[in-house]
Amino acid sequence: MKRAIIAGGTIAAISVISAAAYGVMQTGWFGAAPRQAAASAQTAALAADPAPTGATPPASQPATIAQAPQTSPQPAPLPAAPPAPAPQAVAPAPPAPAVPAQQAAAPPVQAIAAAPAAPPKPVACANPNGMGLARVVEIDTAGGPGFGSQHFKSYDFLRDHEVALTFDDGPWPTNTQAVLKALADQCLKATFFPIGKHATYHPEILKLVVAAGHTVGSHTWSHADLQAVIKKSGIDAAKEEIEKGASAVHLMAGAPIAPFFRFPDLRHPPEMLTYLGERNIATFSTDIDSWDFKIKKPEELIKSLIGKLQKQGKGILLMHDFQKVTSIALPQILGQLQKNGFKVVHMVPKGTLTTLPQFDEAVLKENKLQTLTNRPADSVVRTISGE
Numbered sequence: 001m002k003r004a005i006i007a008g009g010t011i012a013a014i015s016v017i018s019a020a021a022y023g024v025m026q027t028g029w030f031g032a033a034p035r036q037a038a039a040s041a042q043t044a045a046l047a048a049d050p051a052p053t054g055a056t057p058p059a060s061q062p063a064t065i066a067q068a069p070q071t072s073p074q075p076a077p078l079p080a081a082p083p084a085p086a087p088q089a090v091a092p093a094p095p096a097p098a099v100p101a102q103q104a105a106a107p108p109v110q111a112i113a114a115a116p117a118a119p120p121k122p123v124a125c126a127n128p129n130g131m132g133l134a135r136v137v138e139i140d141t142a143g144g145p146g147f148g149s150q151h152f153k154s155y156d157f158l159r160d161h162e163v164a165l166t167f168d169d170g171p172w173p174t175n176t177q178a179v180l181k182a183l184a185d186q187c188l189k190a191t192f193f194p195i196g197k198h199a200t201y202h203p204e205i206l207k208l209v210v211a212a213g214h215t216v217g218s219h220t221w222s223h224a225d226l227q228a229v230i231k232k233s234g235i236d237a238a239k240e241e242i243e244k245g246a247s248a249v250h251l252m253a254g255a256p257i258a259p260f261f262r263f264p265d266l267r268h269p270p271e272m273l274t275y276l277g278e279r280n281i282a283t284f285s286t287d288i289d290s291w292d293f294k295i296k297k298p299e300e301l302i303k304s305l306i307g308k309l310q311k312q313g314k315g316i317l318l319m320h321d322f323q324k325v326t327s328i329a330l331p332q333i334l335g336q337l338q339k340n341g342f343k344v345v346h347m348v349p350k351g352t353l354t355t356l357p358q359f360d361e362a363v364l365k366e367n368k369l370q371t372l373t374n375r376p377a378d379s380v381v382r383t384i385s386g387e
């Protein structure tokens with residue numbers, strides 16, 4: 001069954017940005033510098049039946065995720081991921097040509113086909129054998145386009161043997177840092193969909209994700225199944241899950257985030273797709289679900305994921321930086337991608353998300369504010385007189 005999901009039509013544009021110009025662009029992104037030359041195409045988005053698919057995680061998963069931070073024994077934290085290469089280290093490139101004006105009015109897929117003849121050079125990588133990014137694509141989220149062939153058909157922007165890496169449910173101690181390190185070792189960038197509550201538990205880890213130059217979207221406040229929320233508590237409760245999650249991730253990241261959203265359990269209530277369209281937030285389903293919440297052995301995960309990818313030839317990959325197995329397997333997964341000729345594409349937003357003040361306030365009320373320093377208390381305050 002298909003249905004038109006956004007009555008007003010969806011305006012979406014994806015632009016190719018050379019990796020060399022990416023450093024400049026990213027500076028502009030966080031500075032919310034306006035970009036002109038909006039390639040746009042008015043297209044009614046058709047969604048495949050959003051009924052749960054085999055990719056739906058078991059019902060027990062959200063409960064696990066929504067619980068309070070665990071104190072389970074974890075190995076010593078890995079060293080923090082090295083900071084993203086400074087924009088100055090990248091060959092200077094004027095930002096203007098990154099999106100040729102003639103792309104205006106071209107449909108998204110054609111905009112991709114109109115990529116520069118010479119493939120963009122990967123950003124300098126400390127690892128001479130690192131994969132580096134093949135492409136950076138900019139996504140115009142106006143009208144709330146949907147991506148990922150499991151649920152959306154309209155905007156299949158990846159070429160053969162291209163993948164986009166996505167990680168959900170973080171930030172989480174040890175596992176997220178391990179994922180960041182594996183990506184940094186290969187000079188790759190990914191898109192993260194953190195849970196609002198998890199962001200409030202571990203803002204310092206979320207800040208590492210931002211500092212490494214990855215794209216950060218959001219994934220609700222408490223990983224609630226929004227179809228169930230609507231049924232039980234109504235549409236406003238589902239909107240609150242989305243907005244509070246976005247506000248929490250934004251506030252804890254300490255930087256603007258992308259207007260990118262992924263529905264928990266990949267359950268897409270049509271009412272919420274309409275709402276996201278009105279909020280100009282893009283929805284990301286997936287092409288290939290790693291099932292890393294179910295597969296617990298790294299070897300099995302690697303084999304399964306690479307097998308699916310070889311079958312499909314390309315796709316947005318759904319993984320979880322929350323999952324231990326993924327944090328362990330990722331170096332080998334990336335190695336297998338490289339060995340099998342796959343290239344990584346980084347998705348970045350054209351603009352940043354504007355959160356709603358009432359939900360920012362709701363998050364701040366529930367959480368103590370973070371300060372710049374997180375030095376231990378005994379290094380901040382010491383007794384200099386008395387006992």
Ligand SMILES: [Zn+2]
Pocket residue numbers: 168169219223264265
């Ligand atoms: Zn999730």
